[in-house]
Amino acid sequence: xxxxxIGAAGMIGMRLARSIIKNDxxxxxxxxxxxxxxxxxxxxxxxxxxxxxxxxxxxxxxSELINQKPDIIxxxxxxxxxxxxxxxxxxxxxxxxxxxxxxxxxxxxxLTSNGSYKPKFIYASSLxxxxxxxxxxxxxxxxxxxxxxxxxxxxxxxxxxxxxxxKGFLDGVALRLPTIVVRPGKPNKAASSFYSSIxxxxxxGIEAILPVPExxxxxxxxxxxxxxxxxxxxxxxxxxxxxxRSLNLPGVSCSISDxxxxxxxxxxxxxxxxIKKIPDKKIEDIVNNWPQNFMADRAxxxxxxxxxxxxxxxxxxxxxxINT
Numbered sequence: 628x629x630x631x632x633i634g635a636a637g638m639i640g641m642r643l644a645r646s647i648i649k650n651d652x653x654x655x656x657x658x659x660x661x662x663x664x665x666x667x668x669x670x671x672x673x674x675x676x677x678x679x680x681x682x683x684x685x686x687x688x689x690s691e692l693i694n695q696k697p698d699i700i701x702x703x704x705x706x707x708x709x710x711x712x713x714x715x716x717x718x719x720x721x722x723x724x725x726x727x728x729x730x731x732x733x734x735x736x737x738l739t740s741n742g743s744y745k746p747k748f749i750y751a752s753s754l755x756x757x758x759x760x761x762x763x764x765x766x767x768x769x770x771x772x773x774x775x776x777x778x779x780x781x782x783x784x785x786x787x788x789x790x791x792x793x794k795g796f797l798d799g800v801a802l803r804l805p806t807i808v809v810r811p812g813k814p815n816k817a818a819s820s821f822y823s824s825i826x827x828x829x830x831x832g833i834e835a836i837l838p839v840p841e842x843x844x845x846x847x848x849x850x851x852x853x854x855x856x857x858x859x860x861x862x863x864x865x866x867x868x869x870x871x872r873s874l875n876l877p878g879v880s881c882s883i884s885d886x887x888x889x890x891x892x893x894x895x896x897x898x899x900x901x902i903k904k905i906p907d908k909k910i911e912d913i914v915n916n917w918p919q920n921f922m923a924d925r926a927x928x929x930x931x932x933x934x935x936x937x938x939x940x941x942x943x944x945x946x947x948x949i950n951t
Contacts, residue, residue: 628657628658628698628699629657629658629659629660629695629696629697629698629699630647630657630658630659630660630697630698630699630700630701631659631660631662631692631695631697631699631700631701632644632647632659632660632661632662632701632703633662633663633683633692633700633701633702633703633704633729634662634663634701634702634703634704634705634751635661635662635663635667635669635678635703636661636663636664636665636666636667636668637663637703637704638807638810638811638812638850639703639751639807639850639853639854639857640661640663640667640701640703640704641667641668641669642850642853642854643701643703643854643857643858644659644661644667644669644676645669645670646854646858647659647858648669648676658676658677659676659677660676660677660678660679660692660695660697661676661677661678661679662678662679662680662681662683662692662704663680663704664680664681664682664683665680666678666680679691679692683704683721683725683728683729684720684721684724684725684728685728686728686731686732689728689729689731689732690732690735692732693729693732693733693735693736694736696736696740696744696746697746698746698747699746699747699749699861700729700733700746700747700748700749701749701751701857702726702729702748702749702750702751702784703751704721704725705721705722705751705777705780705781706718706721706722706816707777707815707816707817707818708753708755708775708777708778708816708817708818708819708913709816709817709818709820709910709913710816710817711775711776711777711780712775712776712777712818712913713816715776718776718777718780719776719780722777722780722781722784723780723783723784726750726783726784726787727787730748730787730788730791730796730797733746733748733791733796733797734791734794734796734797737795737796737797742795745795745796745797745798746797746798747797747798747799747800747861747865748788748791748792748797748798748799748800749799749800749802749857749860749861750784750785750788750799750800750801750802751802751804751857752781752782752784752785752801752802752803752804752873753777753778753781753803753804754803754804754805754806754846754917754918755773755775755777755778755781755917756771756772756773756778756781756782756785756803756873757769757771757772757773757778757917757918758772758773758774758778758916759916759918761918761919761920763920764880764920764921764922765875765918765920765921765922766921766922766924767875767922767923767924767925771785771873774916775913784801785801785872785873788800788801788872788873789801789870789871789872789873792865792870792872793870798865799865799872800860800863800865800868800872800873800874801872801873801874802856802857802860802874802876803873803874803875803876804848804853804856804876805846805847805848805876805877805878805879805933806819806822806845806846806847806848806917807847807848807849807850807853808822808823808826808847808848808849808940808944809823809826809827809849809850809940809941809943809944809948810823810827810850811827811944811947811948818910818913818914819845819914819917821835821836821837821838821839821910822845822847822886824836825837825883825886825887825890825902826886826890826941826944827944828901829890829894829898829899829901829902830890830894830898830941830944830945830949831949832901833901834901834902834903835901835902835903836902836903836905837883837902837903837904837905838905838906838907838910838911839883839906839907839910839911839914839915840883840911841882841883841884841887842882842883842884843882843883843914843915844880844881844882844919844920845880845881845914845917845918845919846878846879846880846917846918846919846920846921847878847879847880847881847934847937847940848876848877848878848879848933848934848940849934849939849940849943849944850943850947851934851943851947852878852932852933852934855931855932856876856931859930859931863929863930867929871925874923874925874926874929874931875921875923875925875926876923876926876931876933877921877923877926877927877931877932877933878921878923878933878934879933879934879935879936879937879939879940880919880920880921881936881937885937886937887899887902889936889937889938889941890941892938893938893941893942893945
């Protein structure tokens with residue numbers, strides 16, 4: 628089985644690659660290609676994998692990747708929400724046009740192969756496709772209506788995947804991932820970056836900035852759950868999706884005050900004292916319109932499983948990043 632991971636140098640991409648390299652994929656031998664603008668840092672392993680670098684908005688690069696006829700394509704590449712909002716053209720070139728070029732490369736290979744090439748296409752979408760006003764919990768029939776450039780770009784990708792699947796060029800699914808925390812490393816340009824910082828930094832004895840009110844609620848999942856979501860998606864019978872190829876994934880809904888309480892229960896009040904409240908109107912305006920809770924019935928029926936609670940999410944970070 629051939630697997631292509633686009634966006635393999637990102638946190639989720641590298642974890643997905645390591646998971647597949649370490650463990651047999653559905654009991655089959657696999658040939659993995661890891662693609663990104665920079666080489667992903669993957670340790671050597673007896674299983675084979677190739678690393679390729681390039682620009683996803685370049686159709687020639689896409690053709691080279693698709694000519695390998697991967698059976699499963701994970702499309703994780705994107706510039707993050709804050710960067711997409713500040714850099715309009717860059718956001719549309721990578722997040723929307725890049726996806727278009729990728730799907731077009733698949734369509735052309737489908738045609739030249741007389742329909743014999745039809746990969747599974749797993750797309751990392753986002754909760755940013757939604758905007759308020761919201762019900763107490765968003766169900767699977769709630770309509771997307773993005774109010775950020777990033778959300779609009781992700782929704783375009785979802786619509787394209789639905790269309791290319793309808794036409795039979797591929798079997799695609801768009802996974803609306805919860806906000807993934809706790810991310811290791813340093814903060815990035817994502818508007819949601821502080822959600823990880825206010826847990827990660829205090830656990831490492833460093834001050835963190837909280838730019839929004841503590842009563843703000845949101846929808847979360849751990850990196851471990853994200854990998855499980857992605858790997859489970861590859862095992863799905865895509866016929867069960869019908870003509871609705873976008874899925875709201877299960878997660879944990881909690882407020883920032885709930886997050887801080889969970890942090891204190893695990894690591895003591897000394898950690899929460901390292902969180903400094905410094906309001907940032909720009910970030911607050913972005914995240915204040917993000918969804919807070921979901922009823923992800925379709926995804927749950929299809930076998931997707933969320934973290935137990937936010938303490939579980941914090942403990943996963945401690946086990947994977949601090950206690951190793």
